[in-house]
Amino acid sequence: MSGHEKLSSSSCIKNGNPGCNHQDGSSRPLLEVRHLGYSYGETPALADINFTVHRHQITAIVGADGAGKTTLLKILGGLARKISGEIIFEGEAINTKPAWEVVQRGVVYVPEGMRVFPQMSVRENLEVGAYCNRSGMADRLEQVFQIFPELVDRTHFQAGLLSGGQQRMVTLGRGLMSGPVLLLLDEPFMGLSPKLVNRFCNSFRDLARSGITLLISGQHIRRVLKIAERAYILENGRITRSGVGVDLIEDQHLQDILFIS
Ligand code: ATP
Numbered sequence: 001m002s003g004h005e006k007l008s009s010s011s012c013i014k015n016g017n018p019g020c021n022h023q024d025g026s027s028r029p030l031l032e033v034r035h036l037g038y039s040y041g042e043t044p045a046l047a048d049i050n051f052t053v054h055r056h057q058i059t060a061i062v063g064a065d066g067a068g069k070t071t072l073l074k075i076l077g078g079l080a081r082k083i084s085g086e087i088i089f090e091g092e093a094i095n096t097k098p099a100w101e102v103v104q105r106g107v108v109y110v111p112e113g114m115r116v117f118p119q120m121s122v123r124e125n126l127e128v129g130a131y132c133n134r135s136g137m138a139d140r141l142e143q144v145f146q147i148f149p150e151l152v153d154r155t156h157f158q159a160g161l162l163s164g165g166q167q168r169m170v171t172l173g174r175g176l177m178s179g180p181v182l183l184l185l186d187e188p189f190m191g192l193s194p195k196l197v198n199r200f201c202n203s204f205r206d207l208a209r210s211g212i213t214l215l216i217s218g219q220h221i222r223r224v225l226k227i228a229e230r231a232y233i234l235e236n237g238r239i240t241r242s243g244v245g246v247d248l249i250e251d252q253h254l255q256d257i258l259f260i261s
Helices: 003-014 068-077 099-104 121-128 137-147 149-154 164-177 194-209 221-227 245-249 254-260
Strands: 031-040 043-053 058-062 084-089 107-110 182-186 214-219 228-234 238-243
Touching: 031 068, 031 245, 031 254, 043 068, 043 228, 043 238, 058 068, 058 194, 058 221, 058 245, 068 107, 068 182, 068 214, 099 107, 107 164, 107 194, 121 137, 137 149, 137 164, 137 194, 149 164, 164 194, 194 214, 194 221, 214 221, 221 245, 228 245, 228 254, 238 245
Parallel strands: 058 214, 058 228, 107 182, 182 214
Antiparallel strands: 031 043, 031 084, 228 238
């Protein structure tokens, strides 16, 4: 176990993180990342990454430009292989599984800046999200409309004609249509107004309450940390700090490296 994981568990107890006391009685994390490393050719991007994600929580990965957030989320989503280390999801290693199987198991990656299919209707865009997992599609469509009621009256609209915020709802809805157990959201607030960021923060809390676990990366550090029960700071491809999200906002080191004071 790395020094970082020791730090994680002690801060978990100290801060009374609810992830340490699960309602289902299991203390096993939903996702365990062990000694993960990755290089682009000869250039290392991630080294000895160790962290856990607990069920029904919002976990955050924050860091500056180029810290490795996108690379990490892509790997978890099955989109980059040849890693070192292990990724354990629901007790099983998934790092050797093909991307389609990772999605089928419920690990769903929503990339930064994901676009709608502009010529297709809202409903068609959402249905595309269910291509790997069609059973229960009607229920999931219902869930998307509960989370984003703005889309209900627009199901037959051409998605490319929606506002930017509504298009983001469609792309997130597309992720939900895959039936995620763990939703990986890369920079979900990028380009949104402060009002819409608030709106999406509330939606993410609703999703977590509904039973979906979220791992969010982003440069909107304060926003992301405020909603995260647990957070990790990524610096030059390494995790250097962890703790409860709101506590990390006050962390002097984070303020120094990200200028968020
Ligand atoms: P940003 O928020 O700017 O996207 P990030 O934290 O998501 O940053 P990554 O995009 O994962 O960081 O990049 C991590 C490192 O890997 C950076 O040094 C980046 O230049 C490098 N990198 C990313 N993609 C590639 C690639 N396809 N080929 C080579 N190097 C890459």
